[in-house]
Amino acid sequence: MEQILAQFRDQILAASHNQPLRIRGGGSKDWYGRHPVGDVLDTRAYAGIVNYDPTELVVTVRAGTKLTDVEQTLAAQNQMLAFEPPHFGAGATVGGMVAAGLSGPRRVAVGAVRDFVLGAALMDGKGELLQFGGQVMKNVAGYDVSRLLAGSLGVLGLILEVSLKVLPRPVAETTLRLQLTEEEAIRRLNEWGGKPLPISASAWCDGVLAVRLSGAQAAIVAARTAIGGEEMPDATDFWLALREQRNAYFDRPGALWRLSVPSVAPQLNLDGEQLIEWGGAQRWLHVADASPQFAQIVRDAVTATGGHATLFRGGDRDGELFQPLAPAVARIHHNLKSAFDPQRIFNPGRMYAQL
16 A cells, blocks of 8 residues: 555656646546546545444545445444445545535434544645544644545545544334425424434425434334324335435436525525425525526525525536635635645646635
């Protein structure tokens, strides 16, 4: 592995502002963010599980490791990556999972990717190896750098290794299905969210609300009585298809927006078809109109609720896809980029044009 690290370092030191590097693992999320540019820095050779002690509920993995390999190892011990990261392709790697920062249906109950990152190793723009996290060294300047890498899209440096918290698989699960309007679904999800119900996922689309219950059998039986509805057959396939965006809702032409709003936000009266997850906090919007004018309408509507909007798929991938940064936040982003990647060689513009 030292030879591979040396190759990474040589490639980084040979790069320049005019010849940037495009960090890439399995390529399953090449479409995410703005168009990637630069020479490919392939992480897949730096793979393998470094340490895994099921009793400690922690696994340390090199970034080029396939996500499926990690999940299979955990499943053999009846454990899991509880945030259910989407793969979007068979080649998905752990480094790409952290860099993308995307979480699946269970995020509403357990937290996001960043909440499970305990530590990380990073190679910066000077080819130096940095290690962060409670197990290794104290973070500087008040930043939890290991978690800061989650969702950074590789703009800060080359993620080499991550330590992740894992959780046991639920003892039992079932999914209930109810016929509800969008307004009623949002109301009920927030009502149930204030009660001690073992809800681990929810999804509303086309007048149908699916609610997954996970935990002890007695708790699930009690929750079924409180929620009502009918049991959904083939629920495992349903949630997997939702996680990987392979169900009928996502199989539509046009642009796909990801809207993050407070769960109590009312219906968003926007043209297009919506799918609601995470107890009302994540709302997908499929639209035919990918114009800048409509994008502004979407962002204005979401900002009014206190949320933010991302043009997730489709549309102009050379434009600004993520929520514009407030000036103070933009300065923090620039300062971090300058500290970790002063030559601006890592994934330039992948998140924001100015980064």
